[in-house]
Amino acid sequence: MKVLIVMGALLLSSPLYAAQLVLELGANTRTWQTEALLKHPEARTVQIAEDVSYKKPMNYRAVPLAALLTGVQANDHLQAVALDGFAAELPAAPLLNKTGARAWLAIEDPAKPWPPLGDGKKSAGPFYLVWTDPQAGHISPEQWPYAVASIKRLSAVADRFPALLPSPDLAKDDPVNKGFELFQKNCLACHRLNGAGDAQFGPDLNIPFNPTEYFSGDFLKRYIRDPQGMRHWPQGKMPGFSATVLPDSELDLLVGYLKHMAGRKQPLGQ
Structure with missing residues (x-):
């Protein structure tokens, strides 16, 4: 009985890393798990002064999105697809910026979950594309997709x-x-x-x-x-x-x- 109690306590205290992000970038397609992203060598805490989804300042553990877009060029076109069917069309150039408006993939730590987006709603996790200094790049609210499930490299919308x-x-x-x-x-x-x-x-x-x-x-x-x-x-x-x-x-x-x-x-x- 004691063994079962100890095992249960361990399960409750251990974070569950069930979420995954699929990056479909041609030859560089990869699936990232939450745990691996939280431990990414470029992961850091970023401060978002005016969060588009939460309507208040927020702090996130995040990785520069450019660090994950292996092989992507500035003239490429990407699409971020959310769990609810939201499909943000994203020119690659702003996502690759290292100065000015900079894109980050925020990662929700199951051990420290983000707040819900409203009554009866879930959080913006497990993955959320956020921006630092968005005004510098004239970034639209539609370029802040949350609950992201995949990011794909595709041909241009017109094509x-x-x-x-x-x-x-x-x-x-x-x-x-x-x-x-x-x-x-x-x-x-x-x-x-x-x-x-x-x-x-x-x-x-x-x-x-x-x-x-x-x-x-x-x-x-x-x-x-x-x-x-x-x-x-x-x-x-x-x-x-x-x-x-x-x-x-x-x-x-x-x-x-x-x-x-x-x-x-x-x-x-x-």
């Missing part, structure tokens, strides 16, 4: 999902093409458009209707700024995009892309 592309008749520097870039950065992590995209989180933004077709006047812009202020929904998860994150000029470009795509609907599955 994978031609249904997202604006009209080829537009000039390269047309504002609609700039809006398309902003859509990839700020919207594609949660939403699809014309059925195209990998996100499993939010509704399609063109099928059956584009939001520019049912939000009149400036209501769409107001909704993007403050979703809960326009549609109060306790389970709503869409973040608001402040003018600091998405300046008015960029918001206009984003809405311009959506208006353009309302005229380029494609049947789902094509």
Whole structure:
């Protein structure tokens, strides 16, 4: 009986390292366990002054993401997929920075779990992409994916999902093409458009209707700024995009892309 009690005490006191992160980087694909990441030679404690998910300062044990992206080049494209289907599209260049806005993979230690994100919610773990000095790189909230399960190297969004592309008749520097870039950065992590995209989180933004077709006047812009202020929904998860994150000029470009795509609907599955 004493042996069983001692064994039970050991099990309760020993952290369980069950989580794993899959990095699908071509020839350098690797699976990392929580324990190995916590012991990584470059792991350190980082202070996040304004955490996007917790809305307060946070400290994390983290590894510079660049240290894990073996073989990744600045012109590559990555996708971070979360356990809930959130799929953040991430140009590799900012993730490889060693100065300025710097990306870190925060690792939740089972022996020191992070707080829940809200009532009835889980924490941001087991893995969370956080940034130090994000203002220096104009980092969007969508570039802070939490509950990350895998990071993949993929071809560019335009190559994978031609249904997202604006009209080829537009000039390269047309504002609609700039809006398309902003859509990839700020919207594609949660939403699809014309059925195209990998996100499993939010509704399609063109099928059956584009939001520019049912939000009149400036209501769409107001909704993007403050979703809960326009549609109060306790389970709503869409973040608001402040003018600091998405300046008015960029918001206009984003809405311009959506208006353009309302005229380029494609049947789902094509």
